[in-house]
Amino acid sequence: xxxxxxxxxxxxxxxxxxxxxxxxxxxxxxxxxxxxxxxxxxxxxxxxxxxxxxxxxxxxxxxxxxxxxxxxxxxxxxxxxxxxxxxxxxxxxxxxxxxxxxxxxxxxxxxxxxxxxxxxxxxxxxxxxxxxxxxxxxxxxxxxxxxxxxxxxxxxxxxxxxxxxxxxxxxxxxxxxxxxxxxxxxxxxxxxxxxxxxxxxxxxxxxxxxxxxxxxxxxxxxxxxxxxxxxxxxxxxxxxxxxxxxxxxxxxxxxxxxxxxxxxxxxxxxxxxxxxxxxxxxxxxxxxxxxxxxxxxxxxxxxxxxxxxxxxxxxxxxxxxxxxxxxxxxxxxxxxxxxxxxxxxxxxxxxxxxxxxxxxxxxxxxxxxxxxxxxxxxxxxxxxxxxxxxxxxxxxxxxxxxxxxxxxxxxxxxxxxxxxx
Amino acid sequence: xxxxxxxxxxxxxxxxxxxxxxxxxxxxxxxxxxxxxxxxxxxxxxxxxxxxxxxxxxxxxxxxxxxxxxxxxxxxxxxxxxxxxxxxxxxxxxxxxxxxxxxxxxxxxxxxxxxxxxxxxxxxxxxxxxxxxxxxxxxxxxxxxxxxxxxxxxxxxxxxxxxxxxxxxxxxxxxxxxxxxxxxxxxxxxxxxxxxxxxxxxxxxxxxxxxxxxxxxxxxxxxxxxxxxxxxxxxxxxxxxxxxxxxxxxxxxxxxxxxxxxxxxxxxxxxxxxxxxxxxxxxxxxxxxxxxxxxxxxxxxxxxxxxxxxxxxxxxxxxxxxxxxxxxxxxxxxxxxxxxxxxxxxxxxxxxxxxxxxxxxxxxxxxxxxxxxxxxx
Numbered sequence: 001x002x003x004x005x006x007x008x009x010x011x012x013x014x015x016x017x018x019x020x021x022x023x024x025x026x027x028x029x030x031x032x033x034x035x036x037x038x039x040x041x042x043x044x045x046x047x048x049x050x051x052x053x054x055x056x057x058x059x060x061x062x063x064x065x066x067x068x069x070x071x072x073x074x075x076x077x078x079x080x081x082x083x084x085x086x087x088x089x090x091x092x093x094x095x096x097x098x099x100x101x102x103x104x105x106x107x108x109x110x111x112x113x114x115x116x117x118x119x120x121x122x123x124x125x126x127x128x129x130x131x132x133x134x135x136x137x138x139x140x141x142x143x144x145x146x147x148x149x150x151x152x153x154x155x156x157x158x159x160x161x162x163x164x165x166x167x168x169x170x171x172x173x174x175x176x177x178x179x180x181x182x183x184x185x186x187x188x189x190x191x192x193x194x195x196x197x198x199x200x201x202x203x204x205x206x207x208x209x210x211x212x213x214x215x216x217x218x219x220x221x222x223x224x225x226x227x228x229x230x231x232x233x234x235x236x237x238x239x240x241x242x243x244x245x246x247x248x249x250x251x252x253x254x255x256x257x258x259x260x261x262x263x264x265x266x267x268x269x270x271x272x273x274x275x276x277x278x279x280x281x282x283x284x285x286x287x288x289x290x291x292x293x294x295x296x297x298x299x300x301x302x303x304x305x306x307x308x309x310x311x312x313x314x315x316x317x318x319x320x321x322x323x324x325x326x327x328x329x330x331x332x333x334x335x336x337x338x339x340x341x342x343x344x345x346x347x348x349x350x351x352x353x354x355x356x357x358x359x360x361x362x363x364x365x366x367x368x369x370x371x372x373x374x375x376x377x378x379x380x381x382x383x384x385x386x387x388x389x390x391x392x393x394x395x396x397x398x399x400x401x402x403x404x405x406x407x408x409x410x411x412x413x414x415x416x417x418x419x420x421x
Numbered sequence: 422x423x424x425x426x427x428x429x430x431x432x433x434x435x436x437x438x439x440x441x442x443x444x445x446x447x448x449x450x451x452x453x454x455x456x457x458x459x460x461x462x463x464x465x466x467x468x469x470x471x472x473x474x475x476x477x478x479x480x481x482x483x484x485x486x487x488x489x490x491x492x493x494x495x496x497x498x499x500x501x502x503x504x505x506x507x508x509x510x511x512x513x514x515x516x517x518x519x520x521x522x523x524x525x526x527x528x529x530x531x532x533x534x535x536x537x538x539x540x541x542x543x544x545x546x547x548x549x550x551x552x553x554x555x556x557x558x559x560x561x562x563x564x565x566x567x568x569x570x571x572x573x574x575x576x577x578x579x580x581x582x583x584x585x586x587x588x589x590x591x592x593x594x595x596x597x598x599x600x601x602x603x604x605x606x607x608x609x610x611x612x613x614x615x616x617x618x619x620x621x622x623x624x625x626x627x628x629x630x631x632x633x634x635x636x637x638x639x640x641x642x643x644x645x646x647x648x649x650x651x652x653x654x655x656x657x658x659x660x661x662x663x664x665x666x667x668x669x670x671x672x673x674x675x676x677x678x679x680x681x682x683x684x685x686x687x688x689x690x691x692x693x694x695x696x697x698x699x700x701x702x703x704x705x706x707x708x709x710x711x712x713x714x715x716x717x718x719x720x721x722x723x724x725x726x727x728x729x730x731x732x733x734x735x736x737x738x739x740x741x742x743x744x745x746x747x748x749x750x751x752x753x754x755x756x757x758x759x760x761x762x763x764x765x766x767x768x769x770x771x772x773x774x775x776x777x778x779x780x781x782x783x784x785x786x787x788x789x790x791x792x793x794x795x796x797x798x
Contacts, residue, residue, distance in 0.1 A: 065751045104750035109609065109704050111746075114467065118747065121463040135608040135704070142612050142701055146622050160534055199599065200607050201534055208536070228599065229607070416522065 035351065037095030045094055045355045048148075051124040052356050057096040059084070059343070060103065060119035062130030062140075067107025068255070073132045075287055075332065076154050076339035077102070080129045082325055083343035093347045094356070101125060109139040116140040120147040126356045127152065129342040132335070134158060134201055141166070148358050152342030154335050156282070156304075158205035159415035164362050167345055168385045170338040171305055172415045173206045176282050179390035179407050180303030181213050184280055187405070190247040192220045194277070196237060197252035199226035206252055206282065209420045216419075222246050227253070232260035238268045241277065251281040258288050262296045272395075273299030280392075285333025286399060294399035306337040306375040307393045307401040318374035331399065337374050344370055345380065377410070385413030436650060440781060444729045445642070452635045462624040469631040469699045471739035472638055474499075476692025478720040478731035479638075479645050480685030485717070486725035487654060488681045489661030490578070494586030495689045495716050497593055498561035500708030502690025504597075504604070505560055507703035508544060509553040510613035510621075529610070535602030544603075550617055557694045558687050565686035569679035576675075578664070587710050594709040609704025613697065621698055634695045638732070641688050645728045648684065657681060689716075722764050724773025733772045 042054050051058035061080055063073040084098045092098060101123050103115035112131065119125045120143065127150040131137045134157050144151050144165040151166045159172035184190045193214050197203025203226065211221050222244045225237055234257075241249060253261045265272070265279075272279050279300040286308050289297055308319060308331060318340065322332055345368060350356055353364035366382040379387045387410040393401025437445060456468050477495045484490045517526040523533040528540050546552045568589065572582055597604045605611070613621070620626055648654050656677055660667045668674045697703045706712065715738075723734020741760055745753035768775045 066754055102750050104746050104753065106746065108706055110700060110702070110706065113700065113702070114470070114743075115746075117463055117466075121461075133607075138608045138611045139702060139704070142614075142622070158534075160530075200601065201531070204601075205534060228595065 035091065035095050037092075040094045040354065046126075046357065047355075048357055048359075049124060050126045050356055050358075052096065052126060055096060056099050057093055057126050057356060058099045058101060058123060059346070060123060060125040060128040060130065061100050062103050062105055062112065062115055062119060062128050063132060064105045064107040064136075065102075066104055069105075069107040069132055069136075071291075072255075072287065072335070073105075075336035076129075076132060078326055078330075079154075079322070079332075079336045079340035080343060082322060083340050085325075086321065087343055087347055093350050094354075098343070105131070105136055109133075109135045112136040113139040113143055116143040116149070116151075117147070120144070120149040125149070126350075127346045127361070129154075129339065129346075131155070137161075137166075150346070150358050150361055152339075152346060154339035154342060156334065156338070158202045159417070160205065162383045162385075162415050164384070165358075166384060167342070167365060167380065168413075168415075169341045169345065170335060170386075171388065171390075172385055172413050173202075173209050174414050174417045174420065175305070175385075175388065175390060175411045176303055177206060177210050178213055179411060180280060180282070180301075180392055181210060181217070183303075183392050183405050184248055184278065184301070185217055185219065188247070188275065188278055190219070190278065192222050192244075192246045193248045193250050194222055194241050194244060194246035195224040195250045195252075197226055197283075198229050198231070198254045198257060200229065203252035203254070203283070207250070209417065210250055212420045227257065229255060229257065231257050234261045234264045235268070238264055238270070241270070242268070246277050249277050249279045251279060252283045253281075254283050256291070258284060259291050259293075262292045262300075266296050271299070272297070275299070284395075285335065286331040286401065287333035287336070289395065289399045290331060294395070294397045297395045298397040300395045301404070302393045302395065302401060304334040304391060304393060304401075305388045306334045307391060307403055308332045309393070309400050310375065310391075310403060312374075312376055314372055314376065315374040341370060341373055341378065341386075344372070349380075379410065381413050383413060383415055385415060387412060436646065440784070441646075441729075443784075444776075448729055448732060449639065452638075453632070457628070457631070462627055465631055466627045466699060467743060468736070468740075469627065469634050470696065471736050472631075472634055472732075473692040473696040473699065474716060474719055474739065475638055475732040475735040476641055476695070477685075477689040477716045478723060478735045479641055479728050480688035481717060481720040482723075482725055482728045482731045483645055483648060483657075483681050483688075484685040485720065486727070487649060487657045487661065488678060489657075489664075490678055490682060491583045491717070492586045492682065492685065492713075493583045493710070493717060494590040494713050495685065496708045496710075496713035497586070497590050498565060498686040498689035499693035499696070499712070499716070500593065500597075500703070500705070501561040501564060502557045502693030503697040503703040503707060504610065504693075505547070505553055505556045505690075506694040506697045507610040507613060508547040509550060510616060510697065511610045512540075512544070512548055513616070514612060514614045529605070530612075531605040531608065531610075532602055537602045541603055558690050561686045561690035561693075562683045565683045566679060569682040570675075573675040573678040573682075578678075587713070590708060590710050590713050594705045597705045597708060605704075607705065609702055609706070611702040611704075613701050616698065622701060627699060630695070630699050634699065637691060637695065641691065642728055642732070644684075645688075648681075649728070653677065653680075718761065722761070722771050724771030724776075726770070727773035730771055730773030730776070737772065 037054055042052055046052040061077060063077045064070050084100055088097050103119060105112040105115060119128055129152045131140060131153050132155050137153055141163055149165060152169055153166050154169050156170040156176050195207045195210060197207055207224060214221055223240060281300060282303050284302050323330060348368045349361045349365045352368060353360035365380050368380040370378050375388060381387055390407045390411050391403055392405040394404045395401055457465060477499055481495060484492055511529045515529045520526045525533055525538045598606050656672060660674055664674055719735040719738050720731050722738050724730035742757060745756040
């Protein structure tokens with residue numbers, strides 16, 4: 001399935017959403033291309049003492065580059081640096097070059113809080129691209145609210161949160177789950193599901209939403225199980241799966257456990273290419289497949305908003321630029337793409353607001369559109385999440401996904417889904 | 422093995438001798454005058470955080486330096502103290518108005534996410550500040566008493582004791598992460614706002630907390646010094662060096678060990694509670710094996726025989742950690758590694774050893790007069 005001309009369509013636009021959308025449109029019409037810094041005197045665009053000079057603006061990058069999460073977060077750091085470099089080449093933000101201060105969260109949540117405070121208080125950064133795990137986001141959230149900072153958070157996550165100081169560039173849980181389940185029931189005729197996941201808030205909340213939706217469809221959940229992070233012995237659950245014979249294994253296993261899980265599935269004789277049972281996951285991106293090995297996950301389906309193989313001009317350019325900067329062997333997963341959106345969305349918000357002030361960016365953000373996003377086209381919702389499409393990819397032995405389905409419309413983000421809690 | 426010559430004799434009968442007095446005064450000057458004057462509120466708050474680890478390090482000097490009990494699980498007590506206070510603060514932050522968006526308003530947000538619909542019974546007492554303050558110290562001490570009794574009465578010691586404390590730290594972490602509906606899981610207990618209506622997030626509150634923290638630390642230091650100067654302190658050292666002889670002399674070795682282990686736990690718990698107040702959250706990443714070992718490193722860098730050295734060591738290691746990681750986000754851990762190698766190779770007795778070898782002779786030369794043998798500070 002290809003996407004040549006990204007066409008914004010909304011599932012059910014409210015009156016308010018329409019108004020902000022039209023406001024955004026009119027604002028963008030008045031903005032000249034190639035903004036010059038002298039048209040935006042620093043005193044006027046920065047009234048709260050952020051690190052903005054006549055020529056430069058400083059932002060923060062806050063991810064783990066050491067510790068267990070560094071494998072996952074490195075892609076996000078790379079994407080953010082690429083976006084910043086590209087923006088600088090285009091002339092920067094309001095005529096100012098972006099400089100970044102990078103801090104290491106060290107896979108440790110209190111360290112994230114400490115570094116977030118440092119970036120906001122000491123460096124006075126104009127925005128922060130950062131965090132990956134929910135735990136790190138929860139740790140920095142009070143800091144951003146207290147010191148009134150702006151965080152661009154890239155990971156798909158469990159929802160149940162909506163802060164004026166955060167733009168969530170990944171999907172909240174319903175955006176990742178519901179369309180995928182509808183697809184698997186409609187096109188694959190699935191009737192029974194086995195839910196499993198790593199034991200923390202994201203898999204649990206996601207499976208709760210999945211279960212509610214499956215039950216709404218009148219279908220059956222035959223099992224639901226959780227394993228601690230880092231767990232490597234999945235033989236007992238694999239035996240249960242063989243016994244219960246579900247149509248779909250719905251897997252939200254994260255991190256290093258994935259490697260053990262998919263290898264053991266294969267060793268136990270469950271050939272995913274036969275789709276009996278079919279495996280659908282929302283936690284394995286191209287990055288994870290590097291560790292799992294393409295041959296071990298060949299035939300599984302993943303539900304994301306972005307795959308590296310997406311065939312649209314934006315993405316072709318993005319993949320090319322990414323490989324030029326970081327080498328040909330690099331793979332790009334869903335979160336990496338979402339992280340890439342952060343600096344661009346911030347730039348768009350600053351230009352729409354005509355100011356670096358956090359309060360003005362907060363106000364300007366809803367309604368911002370990004371037609372150049374590698375995933376196609378995204379738009380910021382009033383709840384600070386993104387409208388984006390849901391896609392299903394079919395894992396290939398070479399470690400890439402082939403896109404087999406995408407929603408025709410952008411899916412509305414709904415971090416507090418009614419009827420799913 | 423360095424000894425405590427003045428302790429062994431205790432002949433001058435003073436609480437602090439001249440060099441100890443000097444060391445304590447220097448530390449007080451740093452903590453109460455220099456740092457608050459030199460640093461902005463953010464950096465001061467960071468030092469406040471470092472000082473909370475110093476409580477643990479001082480406790481370790483008593484347990485390990487004096488008593489010879491190497492606990493690799495002090496994070497347990499730091500965490501229990503911190504969690505006890507975090508529970509109180511979380512309940513205070515979870516008013517029905519503030520949590521109106523939840524399916525069950527009035528309970529902590531992470532419980533709501535985990536489909537818990539009523540506050541569990543064992544959370545109820547933490548509505549009371551008095552109960553909480555007692556629990557901050559009592560729960561870890563009782564826990565330490567149980568561990569201590571189970572092990573020291575059976576004469577489990579040395580490496581075995583260290584390994585078991587590590588195992589308990591690992592078990593507790595798994596328990597906290599696994600029971601996320603009741604404990605907040607990996608995320609920990611976050612978004613703490615007020616203490617009895619007093620907003621702990623403001624710069625003024627953080628400065629006040631810094632001084633409270635400093636005062637409590639000096640209280641603990643005084644208590645630790647008192648223990649070291651007492652007969653008990655001398656028995657501890659005797660135990661460390663020749664446990665059998667102490668036992669044969671008729672002392673109940675296990676009771677002394679249990680006592681000093683509980684005291685170390687109480688110090689760690691106070692540190693944990695102050696940590697929660699100053700940082701604004703508590704998470705299982707302070708309970709497990711890695712933080713527990715880090716705390717032993719603070720103590721080793723400072724010099725495990727010196728309570729003041731432990732504080733200096735904690736400050737140095739944490740300051741280095743922050744500075745290295747800000748300067749070299751991708752390489753800072755190598756810097757930390759180099760620091761620890763330097764400690765082992767160049768000054769095995771830690772900062773206190775450096776002081777004793779290089780600084781004290783200078784004083785002696787400045788003021789040539791006969792004096793009692795100097796202690797290890």
